Amino acid sequence: MVSKIAGNKPSHWYTFKLIRLFLNIFVQAIRIFAVIKKLIGTYVRIQFLTSSSDIFSIA
Numbered sequence: 001m002v003s004k005i006a007g008n009k010p011s012h013w014y015t016f017k018l019i020r021l022f023l024n025i026f027v028q029a030i031r032i033f034a035v036i037k038k039l040i041g042t043y044v045r046i047q048f049l050t051s052s053s054d055i056f057s058i059a
Helices: 011-058
Strands: none
Touching: none
């Protein structure tokens, strides 16, 4: 089943490497997305706190 091409690594090895590469990219994307989400969350919270404090200072 494993076909070696001119003594190179088997074709499924390359497929495995490709799948691992895609998984790594996918994981990194999720990690980056989580960080961005956290940053947006903190930014919104800061905006909310500043706006609410402005309301309190007016009242």
